[in-house]
Amino acid sequence: MSEQIEKAIARKYDAGFVSEIESDTFPPGLDEDVIRRISEMKNEPEWMLEWRLQAYRAWLKMEEPDWAHLGYERIDYQSISYYSAPKSMKDKPKSLDEVDPELIRTYEKLGIPLHEQKMLAGVAVDAVFDSVSVVTTFREKLEEAGVIFCPISEAIQKYPELVKKYIGSVVPKGDNFFAALNCAVFTDGSFVYIPKGVRCPMELSTYFRINELNTGQFERTLIVADEGSHVSYLEGCTAPQRDENQLHAAVVELVALDDAEIKYSTVQNWYPGDENGKGGIYNFVTKRGIAHKNSKISWTQVETGSAITWKYPSCILKGDNSVGEFYSVALTRGRQQADTGTKMIHLGKNTKSTIVSKGISAGHSSNAYRGLVKMGPGADGARNHTECDSLLIGDKCAAHTFPYIESSNPSAIVEHEATTSKVSDDQMFLCKQRGLDAEKAVSMIVNGFCKEVFKELPMEFAVEAGKLLEISLEGSVG
Amino acid sequence: MMLTIKDLHARVEDKVILKGLNLEVKPGEVHAIMGPNGAGKSTLGYVMSGRDGYELVSGSIEMNGDDLMELEIEERAQKGLFLAFQYPVEIPGVSNMEFMKESVNAMRKARGEEALTAAEFLKMAKEACKQVNLPLDFLKRGVNEGFSGGEKKRNEIMQLILLKPALAILDESDSGLDIDALKVVADGVNSQRDGKRSFIVVTHYQRLLDFIEPDYVHILSDGVIVKSGGPELAKEVESTGYAWLGKPVESEEAGA
Numbered sequence: 001m002s003e004q005i006e007k008a009i010a011r012k013y014d015a016g017f018v019s020e021i022e023s024d025t026f027p028p029g030l031d032e033d034v035i036r037r038i039s040e041m042k043n044e045p046e047w048m049l050e051w052r053l054q055a056y057r058a059w060l061k062m063e064e065p066d067w068a069h070l071g072y073e074r075i076d077y078q079s080i081s082y083y084s085a086p087k088s089m090k091d092k093p094k095s096l097d098e099v100d101p102e103l104i105r106t107y108e109k110l111g112i113p114l115h116e117q118k119m120l121a122g123v124a125v126d127a128v129f130d131s132v133s134v135v136t137t138f139r140e141k142l143e144e145a146g147v148i149f150c151p152i153s154e155a156i157q158k159y160p161e162l163v164k165k166y167i168g169s170v171v172p173k174g175d176n177f178f179a180a181l182n183c184a185v186f187t188d189g190s191f192v193y194i195p196k197g198v199r200c201p202m203e204l205s206t207y208f209r210i211n212e213l214n215t216g217q218f219e220r221t222l223i224v225a226d227e228g229s230h231v232s233y234l235e236g237c238t239a240p241q242r243d244e245n246q247l248h249a250a251v252v253e254l255v256a257l258d259d260a261e262i263k264y265s266t267v268q269n270w271y272p273g274d275e276n277g278k279g280g281i282y283n284f285v286t287k288r289g290i291a292h293k294n295s296k297i298s299w300t301q302v303e304t305g306s307a308i309t310w311k312y313p314s315c316i317l318k319g320d321n322s323v324g325e326f327y328s329v330a331l332t333r334g335r336q337q338a339d340t341g342t343k344m345i346h347l348g349k350n351t352k353s354t355i356v357s358k359g360i361s362a363g364h365s366s367n368a369y370r371g372l373v374k375m376g377p378g379a380d381g382a383r384n385h386t387e388c389d390s391l392l393i394g395d396k397c398a399a400h401t402f403p404y405i406e407s408s409n410p411s412a413i414v415e416h417e418a419t420t421s422k423v424s425d426d427q428m429f430l431c432k433q434r435g436l437d438a439e440k441a442v443s444m445i446v447n448g449f450c451k452e453v454f455k456e457l458p459m460e461f462a463v464e465a466g467k468l469l470e471i472s473l474e475g476s477v478g
Numbered sequence: 479m480m481l482t483i484k485d486l487h488a489r490v491e492d493k494v495i496l497k498g499l500n501l502e503v504k505p506g507e508v509h510a511i512m513g514p515n516g517a518g519k520s521t522l523g524y525v526m527s528g529r530d531g532y533e534l535v536s537g538s539i540e541m542n543g544d545d546l547m548e549l550e551i552e553e554r555a556q557k558g559l560f561l562a563f564q565y566p567v568e569i570p571g572v573s574n575m576e577f578m579k580e581s582v583n584a585m586r587k588a589r590g591e592e593a594l595t596a597a598e599f600l601k602m603a604k605e606a607c608k609q610v611n612l613p614l615d616f617l618k619r620g621v622n623e624g625f626s627g628g629e630k631k632r633n634e635i636m637q638l639i640l641l642k643p644a645l646a647i648l649d650e651s652d653s654g655l656d657i658d659a660l661k662v663v664a665d666g667v668n669s670q671r672d673g674k675r676s677f678i679v680v681t682h683y684q685r686l687l688d689f690i691e692p693d694y695v696h697i698l699s700d701g702v703i704v705k706s707g708g709p710e711l712a713k714e715v716e717s718t719g720y721a722w723l724g725k726p727v728e729s730e731e732a733g734a
């Protein structure tokens with residue numbers, strides 16, 4: 001039976017097409033000149049360039065980390081192009097009517113219509129194509145509420161004080177190898193500011209698309225929720241199907257000031273490579289939030305793509321009574337490798353964190369959960385609960401769990417539960433005896449396993465995530 | 479003929495379990511299969527439904543003229559073969575409702591019928607749930623997740639009611655049930671008898687047959703049917719046990 005399950009999960013990648021778009025692309029290579037040119041293309045102020053150069057110099061002295069449970073050929077950073085933008089974006093289209101229709105078609109094919117009237121009501125989108133933001137929808141409506149939602153390159157020019165105050169405040173320039181690289185060469189991404197006491201009137205989302213060959217995508221997202229505000233944000237990503245590996249090294253910083261709440265959801269579907277492990281995106285991402293007094297940061301992620309995933313969305317629970325949550329589904333198949341998890345750093349009193357991680361491994365893939373729960377000396381009465389479940393499909397895949405617990409406060413409580421289960425022959429037999437084919441059976445069993453996480457996603461996306469998982473598990477049954 | 483089994487030999491791994499079994503079931507009939515633990519009763523249901531590892535050695539099984547051995551598990555199911563499991567398995571997180579809706583619609587699709595809408599199905603499911611005397615929240619709970627033994631058995635009967643199979647095999651649907659639950663299961667099955675659909679009721683005890691009256695009773699021992707008769711044969715078994723079969727019998731409490 002497990003052979004049939006294997007076949008059932010042989011996947012087809014729907015987002016693997018390439019758009020015929022003329023681009024301005026930097027030749028491969030990285031040095032200070034390249035960074036100056038990126039900064040110039042973006043019309044940046046001097047301080048921003050200086051910040052980038054500092055990060056670059058720090059990066060040069062750093063070593064690529066090798067502690068993760070991942071195996072891949074070392075990346076040649078000189079063979080990557082660090083900037084690519086559709087030619088048509090050069091003159092900065094003022095409205096959607098001026099945007100190259102081919103770009104709009106690309107997003108439509110991906111199920112992301114950019115015309116506001118066609119969109120999901122209640123969801124504003126920032127569409128990032130290679131190194132630039134193509135369009136940000138519903139901006140006027142958001143502005144009425146005082147919410148700023150725009151490409152970060154624009155925010156650097158329009159709101160320099162806000163950006164200057166918060167950029168690098170959560171993930172410092174020299175935090176880690178990939179973050180430092182991102183600081184040096186980031187090209188676009190989204191900036192969000194929710195003013196005091198405002199509940200953002202709609203879901204915000206950014207959709208990242210890598211199109212150009214041999215181009216890295218280095219986006220940067222900064223979300224600041226001022227006191228007592230509330231925002232829900234979603235990120236989605238796809239890339240064409242290519243034989244070469246491509247690098248994606250993003251940084252996301254969240255700042256939740258007193259009594260604020262940020263919910264950050266990711267549906268990641270980068271091209272995972274073929275069944276022999278050729279091609280696919282290397283996804284090295286640093287995501288971190290800082291939670292001030294009584295605030296809450298919640299990360300929800302559904303990770304089905306990428307050849308390699310290295311990602312640990314984290315919360316620094318600095319303020320008393322702050323809350324951190326991490327809900328994750330990571331599916332690996334074929335030769336995919338994922339090393340993902342979270343860090344919950346409890347600094348304030350009575351801080352609480354919840355971790356629910358669901359790892360699904362199929363084929364020859366490897367899926368590791370790596371989580372750190374740290375209770376600082378001041379974290380009186382802090383609590384963490386971690387639940388870490390692995391589901392194995394077939395017998396050639398692997399699941400690993402690496403929980404790290406560091407406690408310097410005896411009053412803090414840390415609980416950890418872990419389970420490993422298999423899609424059993426008995427379950428498959430029951431489903432088939434009730435008339436379901438192997439594909440439907442596997443996808444239903446896997447969806448059931450992920451239910452706790454899916455229910456954390458915004459409604460509009462829970463359905464999409466379920467479908468994505470179904471597509472990921474789709475294939476012909478022999 | 480609903481079902482024709484001819485000289486069936488079947489094995490599990492290297493062990494031949496069924497050793498020349500013959501059985502004919504006409505539309506509308508209820509056949510009881512009784513026998514000691516290890517006789518091969520569950521094996522018969524598994525071979526018929528196509529479970530992996532249960533292999534045909536020789537002989538044939540036909541249902542409504544189709545050679546079952548030529549069909550995939552789900553195709554047999556779609557043609558109306560239903561197995562109520564002796565030990566129903568859990569599928570955590572998949573709601574009973576979702577599972578049964580997918581199942582009913584898969585069968586409908588195979589017959590070229592339109593899928594039921596969520597509302598249409600909900601109505602049917604609620605009725606079936608009441609009929610087997612399970613609280614309605616069982617529709618929302620994960621398939622068999624945390625159900626007691628008796629609740630699992632009733633859940634199987636709920637599926638039987640929703641799927642309306644042409645031929646249902648009930649594998650010890652009575653084991654582990656108290657008398658009230660037994661009646662619920664029996665009433666559920668009886669409500670489905672319509673003179674066209676057929677049932678094979680596998681049981682260790684005569685008790686269930688007080689409530690589901692069979693047309694025929696067969697005694698299975700060591701992979702062959704050693705005796706067939708009417709309902710009176712079940713009564714005979716009750717008074718004499720299986721000792722007359724001439725081989726040592728395992729404890730009746732084992733319920734294998």
Ligand SMILES: Nc1ncnc2c1ncn2[C@@H]1O[C@H](COP(=O)(O)OP(=O)(O)O)[C@@H](O)[C@H]1O
Nearest residue numbers: 490491495514515516517518519520521522734
């Ligand atoms: N999966 C299996 N592997 C090995 N032997 C099995 C397996 N299933 C059943 N058997 C054996 O087949 C015989 C018949 O079992 P079964 O059909 O379950 O009997 P019953 O249902 O009549 O109690 C028993 O000897 C049992 O040990």
Ligand SMILES: [Mg+2]
Nearest residue numbers: 519520564734
């Ligand atoms: Mg049995």
